[in-house]
Amino acid sequence: ETGVTQTPRHLVMGMTNKKSLKCEQHLGHNAMYWYKQSAKKPLELMFVYSLEERVENNSVPSRFSPECPNSSHLFLHLHTLQPEDSALYLCASCPGVGYEQYFGPGTRLTVT
Amino acid sequence: QKEVEQNSGPLSVPEGAIASLNCTYSDRGSQSFFWYRQYSGKSPELIMSIYSNGDKEDGRFTAQLNKASQYVSLLIRDSQPSDSATYLCAVNRDDKIIFGKGTRLHILP
Numbered sequence A: 001e002t003g004v005t006q007t008p009r010h011l012v013m014g015m016t017n018k019k020s021l022k023c024e025q026h027l028g029h030n031a032m033y034w035y036k037q038s039a040k041k042p043l044e045l046m047f048v049y050s051l052e053e054r055v056e057n058n059s060v061p062s063r064f065s066p067e068c069p070n071s072s073h074l075f076l077h078l079h080t081l082q083p084e085d086s087a088l089y090l091c092a093s094c095p096g097v098g099y100e101q102y103f104g105p106g107t108r109l110t111v112t
Numbered sequence B: 001q002k003e004v005e006q007n008s009g010p011l012s013v014p015e016g017a018i019a020s021l022n023c024t025y026s027d028r029g030s031q032s033f034f035w036y037r038q039y040s041g042k043s044p045e046l047i048m049s050i051y052s053n054g055d056k057e058d059g060r061f062t063a064q065l066n067k068a069s070q071y072v073s074l075l076i077r078d079s080q081p082s083d084s085a086t087y088l089c090a091v092n093r094d095d096k097i098i099f100g101k102g103t104r105l106h107i108l109p
Helices: none
Strands: A006-007 A012-013 A018-025 A033-036 A046-051 A053-057 A064-070 A073-079 A087-094 A107-111 B013-016 B019-025 B034-038 B047-052 B052-060 B063-065 B071-076 B086-095 B095-101 B102-107
Touching: A006 A087, A012 A018, A018 A033, A018 A107, A033 A073, A033 B071, A046 A064, A046 A073, A053 A064, B013 B019, B019 B034, B019 B102, B034 B063, B034 B071, B047 B052, B047 B063, B047 B086, B071 B086
Parallel strands: A012 A107, B013 B102
Antiparallel strands: A006 A018, A018 A073, A033 A046, A033 A087, A046 A053, A064 A073, A087 A107, B019 B071, B034 B047, B034 B086, B052 B063, B063 B071, B086 B095, B086 B102
């Protein structure tokens, strides 16, 4: 256990559904990240939050909407997804931007 | 030029031998360097971090950094089948972590 939890672990949703992914870190870290990892592809950085402020948005489609209500929690709201959005979504936290990151177990998302 | 480059592999190493994983990076201003291990279907797990030139050892793992050559490597001694995984190199440039695509390592029993 890394001290970063993600729920749900698996999610199947239709293209018209709205769902949210949740990440919680128990490490007292100040920065949190969302990554997408598709089959046989490298990690793709989606969003970075530092002290609850979004500091990076890597040209992610608007059907993905992040929310960081406090330094321990991070959400990724999903709506009107496409089948190509099926992937492993990983949350990570670190003491500050640029330091070593600790990953949660991920949410395996399937869009039907 | 890709910012962080790794040979995708697979790299096959006999059990008990030394596995050597290499990573090069393009930005001379990079400040810190990380190695992660990722088993299939799982999330990346931090193995080592290294910040200054030279070697850093932790158990069977040794990270080596050469900033002049813009090169960082990971050595795994006494390789075990459980070391079979994808190893990701990550580099910190201006507070931004850049990941390589990873090297698949296969330890042959």
